Amino acid sequence: MASARMSAEGVRASAIxxxxxxxxxxxxxxxxxxxxxxxxDKVECAEVALNKHLREARRPALEEAxxxxxxxxxxxxxxxxxxx
Ligand SMILES: [Zn+2]
Numbered sequence: 001m002a003s004a005r006m007s008a009e010g011v012r013a014s015a016i017x018x019x020x021x022x023x024x025x026x027x028x029x030x031x032x033x034x035x036x037x038x039x040x041d042k043v044e045c046a047e048v049a050l051n052k053h054l055r056e057a058r059r060p061a062l063e064e065a066x067x068x069x070x071x072x073x074x075x076x077x078x079x080x081x082x083x084x
Contacts, residue, residue: 019045031076035062035069043073 015026017040024030024041031046032039036053040046050066057063 015039015041017041017045019048031073033069033073035065043077046070046073 014023015030016023018038019040022041026039030039030041031043033046033050036049038049040049047070050070054063054066
């Protein structure tokens with residue numbers, strides 16, 4: 001008999017960072033960047049992605065939006081409850 005038990009927890013919780021390729025638990029912590037429609041495992045990776053996006057875009061309005069996004073991420077990080 002075939003036992004095909006789905007590991008639902010593992011699937012929905014884990015995500016892979018598009019910058020460093022590290023696997024992280026998206027339920028515990030993630031840095032979400034709505035402008036890029038992406039999320040990352042840490043703020044540094046989000047900044048790398050934003051900067052990369054900036055170089056490709058070269059649009060002042062977008063540049064401004066992305067910089068304020070980074071600021072918002074820093075705020076978000078400070079406000080994070082210290083849960084382990
Ligand atoms: Zn990363």
